[in-house]
Amino acid sequence: xxxIQTLNTRDLCESAKNGGCGxxxxxxxxACKTSCGIANQKCENKxxxxx
Amino acid sequence: MIHxxxxxxxxxxxxxxxxxxxxxxxxxxxxxxxxxxxxxxxLIARMQEQFGEDPAELAECYDQITELKExxxxxxxxxxENMAGELKRxxxxxxxxxxxxxxxxxxxxxxxxxxSQGKYHGERALxxxxxxxxxxxxxxxxxxxxxxxEVDFFGGEPLMNFDVVKRLVAYARSIEKEHGKNFRFTLxxxxxxxxxxxxxxxxxxxxxxxxxxxxxxEIHDRYRVDYAGNxxxxxxxxxxxxLVKARGGKNYYMRGTFTHANPDFLEDIRTMLDLGFTELxxxxxxxxxGDPEALTQEDLPIVMKxxxxxxxxxxxxxxxxxxxxxxHYMLDLTGGPCIYKRxxxxxxxxxxxxxxxxGDLYPCHQFVGEEHFRLGDVWNGVTNEKVQDxxxxxxxxxxxxxxxxWAKLYCxxxxxxxxxxxxxxxxxxxxxxxxxxxxxxxxxxxxxxxxQMDEGEE
Numbered sequence: 440x441x442x443i444q445t446l447n448t449r450d451l452c453e454s455a456k457n458g459g460c461g462x463x464x465x466x467x468x469x470a471c472k473t474s475c476g477i478a479n480q481k482c483e484n485k486x487x488x489x490x
Numbered sequence: 491m492i493h494x495x496x497x498x499x500x501x502x503x504x505x506x507x508x509x510x511x512x513x514x515x516x517x518x519x520x521x522x523x524x525x526x527x528x529x530x531x532x533l534i535a536r537m538q539e540q541f542g543e544d545p546a547e548l549a550e551c552y553d554q555i556t557e558l559k560e561x562x563x564x565x566x567x568x569x570x571e572n573m574a575g576e577l578k579r580x581x582x583x584x585x586x587x588x589x590x591x592x593x594x595x596x597x598x599x600x601x602x603x604x605x606s607q608g609k610y611h612g613e614r615a616l617x618x619x620x621x622x623x624x625x626x627x628x629x630x631x632x633x634x635x636x637x638x639x640e641v642d643f644f645g646g647e648p649l650m651n652f653d654v655v656k657r658l659v660a661y662a663r664s665i666e667k668e669h670g671k672n673f674r675f676t677l678x679x680x681x682x683x684x685x686x687x688x689x690x691x692x693x694x695x696x697x698x699x700x701x702x703x704x705x706x707x708e709i710h711d712r713y714r715v716d717y718a719g720n721x722x723x724x725x726x727x728x729x730x731x732x733l734v735k736a737r738g739g740k741n742y743y744m745r746g747t748f749t750h751a752n753p754d755f756l757e758d759i760r761t762m763l764d765l766g767f768t769e770l771x772x773x774x775x776x777x778x779x780g781d782p783e784a785l786t787q788e789d790l791p792i793v794m795k796x797x798x799x800x801x802x803x804x805x806x807x808x809x810x811x812x813x814x815x816x817x818h819y820m821l822d823l824t825g826g827p828c829i830y831k832r833x834x835x836x837x838x839x840x841x842x843x844x845x846x847x848x849g850d851l852y853p854c855h856q857f858v859g860e861e862h863f864r865l866g867d868v869w870n871g872v873t874n875e876k877v878q879d880x881x882x883x884x885x886x887x888x889x890x891x892x893x894x895x896w897a898k899l900y901c902x903x904x905x906x907x908x909x910x911x912x913x914x915x916x917x918x919x920x921x922x923x924x925x926x927x928x929x930x931x932x933x934x935x936x937x938x939x940x941x942q943m944d945e946g947e948e
Contacts, residue, residue: 442518442551443503445563446942448823451509451832451899452562455573458828459580462638465587465842467905471745471817472644472678472700472855473604473776476927477836478900478934479820480827483638 449482460484492565493896494523497798497936500943504935506896507570510563511823513939517543517551525555526565574833574887578840582882585632587640587837588625589844589855590658592617593651598680598722600713602749602783604776608646610859615847616651621868622658625845628868630669639666642676644844644855649683659695676700678745680714681726689733698741701730705746705758705772712751713783731766742769743817749775750782753789756796756803763807763814771817774926776856776908785922794929801933805940819934832886832899838906839865839881853881856907881906884916891919897928 462483467473491506501519503512514522521537528536534548558564594615596608608614626641633639641662643655655677662673677692678700692699703726704710711721734742744767748755755772762770774793775783785793800816807813836842839853846858849868857863866873886892886903904927908920 440547440550441554442515443554443558444513444943445558446511446513446823446938448509448511449826449828450562451507451829452566452569454828455570455830459576459830461581461584461586461636461841463827463831464638465640465837467836467838467842467854471771471773473747473773473905473908476818476900476930477827477831477902478931479817479822480831481822482825482827482831484828 457484458482491568491894491896492522494519495932495936497932498802500936500939502932502935502939503564504896505564505566506899507568508563508566509823509899510558510566511935511938512558512564513943517541517548518555521548521551522555522564525552525559530556570829570833571887573830574885575883576830578834578882578885580830581634581841583632584634584636585629585841585843586636586638587642587842588629589642589644589842590617590622590625590648591645591844591846591855591858592622592643592648592654592658593646594847595650596645596647596680597650597682597716598647598714599717599719600715602713602747602775602777602781604856605646605858610846612859617654617845617847617849619654619657619661621845621847621849622654623661624849624868626658626662626665628871630665630671632871633671637670638672638674640674640676642678644678647680647683648677649679649688652683652688656691659691663695674698678702680722681729682716682722684726684729684733689736692733693737693740696740698743699733699737700743700745700771701733703727703730703744703746703762703767704748705752705755705761707761709752709758710746713747713749727765734767743771744769745771745773745817747773747775748785748793749777750785750789753785753792754796755793756799759800759803759816768814769817770814774923776911778911790922790925793926797926797929797933801937804937818930819937821931821934821938823938829899832902835884835886835902836905839878839884853877854907856905857910880916888917889919895924895928897924897931900931901927 463480493504501514503522537548538545674697676698677696680702707723710723714722744762777784844852844855844858851865852858886898889903892898892903906916908923909918910916912920
């Protein structure tokens with residue numbers, strides 16, 4: 440019996456290879472302005488997405 | 491590092507460093523919790539004694555855990571520390587976002603305003619077109635090869651200087667192509683001055699509009715009053731409805747603040763939904779400890795419950811075909827930020843700065859008015875390198891207390907302004923905010939689990 444179901448997620452270790460382009464939105468800009476969090480940012484790295 | 495939690499009968503395990511999320515059954519949940527405390531046979535025997543499960547089933551479960559560990563999806567080691575600061579080093583000197591304080595004045599007099607009624611503890615002022623233009627030139631000149639540049643029109647109330655906003659947007663549009671840039675504008679407004687002209691302009695030029703509404707009329711009107719003390723709810727709600735309707739699906743957020751007066755903020759979210767708004771954000775108030783608006787320890791369990799109930803409401807409404815968005819529960823597990831971004835922090839003081847009506851640069855809008863954080867100005871650039879270095883050095887590993895936190899790669903060390911106001915240091919930790927953040931992440935991840943699992947069942 441399968442006890443564990445793993446969700447599809449971005450592999451953070453892999454993201455070290457092509458990440459860090461800096462094109463993504465600045466965290467606080469445009470919505471909250473009072474509390475930080477980067478989890479809801481979208482990756483805008485075109486090279487990364489094409490891979 | 492792993493984190494386990496349960497909500498509404500769902501058992502979830504997060505592997506912090508790989509970013510993996512696992513939906514597990516109760517046996518696996520217990521076994522993962524104890525996995526590192528004993529070897530295979532001992533653990534199976536212990537679990538059998540404790541839970542009376544079939545040993546063959548327990549052995550199968552143990553092996554599944556081991557398989558995931560070997561695949562780097564459970565108990566993955568933290569190997570990122572030497573990358574901390576790397577993104578900031580790579581992008582050193584690059585600015586990509588400005589918060590333009592086009593109006594240090596406001597037509598509302600909200601008691602809880604972190605910006606002291608828009609004045610930021612200083613004089614009332616409007617930004618001139620020339621200063622705003624210099625700010626945009628500064629941004630373009632320092633944006634390196636960044637294509638997407640973000641500019642937020644902020645205040646105070648930016649529509650009190652609407653003419654300058656329009657001229658600045660026209661100027662930015664006139665130069666973006668030749669410089670290979672794409673400006674993304676945002677307007678944050680209390681709504682009082684919204685009219686057809688504003689609606690047309692905002693819907694044409696603003697990639698996002700942030701509309702301030704606290705929810706229930708009595709909650710909103712408690713703090714969001716004009717200088718005569720009259721509430722603003724009745725005047726702004728129809729304007730917001732008109733603007734959102736005309737926006738035709740373009741991004742907006744209905745953004746509320748909750749305080750000690752409404753820790754039960756889910757009621758305010760329900761009000762927003764009843765009014766027809768679906769893109770929602772509700773933020774804990776930012777103010778000094780001891781202020782009457784400040785959230786207290788007694789409020790904390792109420793707030794935590796709101797976050798859980800909010801997640802349940804989102805699931806319910808989604809099933810009914812009436813989904814809505816909550817800013818802090820937006821989580822893109824497959825297309826979210828890379829590891830560099832996750833350990834770098836928000837970029838305040840380095841890639842993101844606030845500009846005062848006089849053209850002074852500050853690390854972010856929440857530091858405006860704190861004179862010793864002034865970085866420089868839009869004509870001479872950053873001259874206070876000591877302060878900038880302090881912000882450049884902010885990352886998740888620069889804060890001792892973040893090291894052992896399972897949520898560190900979702901929050902990247904938290905808000906420097908919150909940390910400064912809570913502890914006196916931008917490298918401190920605002921613990922109350924951390925508790926709220928962790929609860930929000932559990933809820934957001936639970937929603938993802940529900941989504942992916944339910945899809946699998948259908």
